[in-house]
């Protein structure tokens with residue numbers, strides 16, 4: 485049977501990237517998506533904004549919601565300091581299978597815990613499963629109608645501390661209107677919009693960075 489797009493993306497990584505070199509994995513995926521087949525990675529343009537937010541935050545504990553093929557997982561983990569951890573949550577087992585291989589190719593499996601399941605089910609279990617108290621940075625890139633309920637759930641579970649950063653992809657395209665409305669009007673957050681483009685296109689999109697004020 486015909487291969488899937490994630491399988492073809494993984495093949496491009498294994499063909500064009502150097503084992504153990506995360507930046508070459510990121511570059512190989514961007515090349516594949518720009519010249520061969522579009523895929524819903526955060527991409528190179530928004531990826532630079534992601535890099536600057538991660539570098540500035542220098543987080544110890546990172547949560548990513550929505551792994552897909554592991555592009556942003558590898559991109560973030562490549563910037564983390566030695567004792568830090570990234571937990572990434574993926575709902576789709578096919579995506580998770582590919583992401584594990586992309587993460588292994590980058591040589592980052594020791595920094596990354598990929599857990600399969602729905603964010604709404606797993607968020608309440610984060611403390612017991614991984615011994616994490618609070619997350620310093622959360623990257624939201626999963627179902628767009630889960631951004632708001634999962635943010636409220638993280639607040640309720642005490643997973644955010646004063647200064648925790650939420651970085652949300654796709655707030656314009658496909659769009660997360662209820663999340664934007666909430667986070668921009670809540671006195672508990674200080675938000676900033678980084679205007680950019682939908683990955684590999686000229687369509688407007690952007691990242692919303694919000695600092696939890698506690």
Ligand SMILES: Nc1ncnc2c1ncn2CCCCCNC(=O)c1cc(-c2ccc(F)cc2)cc(O)c1O
Pocket residue numbers: 524525526549550551552573574575576601602603604625626627628630653654657658682683
């Ligand atoms: N742990 C969990 N819990 C719940 N859902 C979970 C999950 N883990 C995964 N999912 C299920 C999310 C599946 C992918 C989410 N991302 C997206 O849907 C997405 C779509 C576009 C897009 C834009 C314009 C277009 F024309 C077409 C597509 C771009 C993006 O950057 C996107 O991130």
Ligand SMILES: [Mg+2]
Pocket residue numbers: 524525526625653654
């Ligand atoms: Mg996205």
